Amino acid sequence: MTSHEQSLQYLQSLGYRLTPQRLLVLEIVAEGGSHMGVDEVYRQARAAYPYMDLATVYRTLRLFKQVGVVTEVAIGNRLHYELTDPGEKHHHMVCRDCHRAFNLSPHYLEEFRDTLIKEFGFAPDLEHFTVSGDCVDCRAGAAPAAGSTINNADNWENAES
């Protein structure tokens, strides 16, 4: 059984229905690998199933995010999604200049989470956590890496040390 099928069974176990549209969106996000823009998911879905509606894509991704199947990252002011890897969860640092995203190990936030819970009873939603800021290259004034468009998989580097 593939991991998509597991995710779909999980959805079903929560009482959500298993529709072809959901299967399709899940496959696309899974295949996409790195963070996919909504428009790209929509384009691919529509290619496979011409009746697919944009609103359905948004609703499906929101649902997936809600149940933890995908992770949402806001880049610039657009939403992007990647399959949540249960073994390799990570947060994101997004550069506000070049808009590249870097992965951040959860380890760096554990202490922060504990503090908020203990001090304020506030349970932060770190599943969907993203910090924006300035990355090394942009701080150095270096030109961003070639072809730095949001949907270019090369922009997604791994910053775990």
Add this chain to the structure above:
Amino acid sequence: MTSHEQSLQYLQSLGYRLTPQRLLVLEIVAEGGSHMGVDEVYRQARAAYPYMDLATVYRTLRLFKQVGVVTEVAIGNRLHYELTDPGEKHHHMVCRDCHRAFNLSPHYLEEFRDTLIKEFGFAPDLEHFTVSGDCVDCRAGAAPAAGSTINNADNWENAES
């Protein structure tokens, strides 16, 4: 000289022009006290100067945020702004259930910032930092405080300990 005037002089020193619209928006945000929704700023601005355009309000607030005059907080999916108090900077925790916002002392993030810079050369933009999550009351299943609308100043509590 009031602090608004200082802010405006600062804008001017950066090469931005000092327009009546900017003065107006700044005054409104300053008077508003707690976090103001864009629509509310727009309504008040339009009342004082009927030609005021929504786009101008957005552009002005974005500029103010960029230069650090105001702080932006995303609540639900709307943008809110408050005057940046240079002496009393703070971050925000927003409850995704009741949508109340709580202030968070910068102290809790200093270590996190240092780590990111040291390990990855990534300088996080904590001026505009917000964590979403579940607040004490909502976690306890308690009904949110009476009159919990976003623009109600009473919702803005101070969580500094």
Add this chain to the structure above:
DNA sequence: TATGTTATCGCCAATGTTTGCATTAACTGG
């Protein structure tokens, strides 16, 4: 397998926010 219930879909309109562009008005230097 047939049937009923109701979640989900596709379509369309509304929302919140951003952008393009011609006009206006802040600043600059004479």
Add this chain to the structure above:
DNA sequence: CCAGTTAATGCAAACATTGGCGATAACATA
């Protein structure tokens, strides 16, 4: 104080995302 330069405005249209609603199809039950 006047004229030139150019940033900022107002307007309208674009864009990204969300919501309402009737029709459809997924699941449960028999």
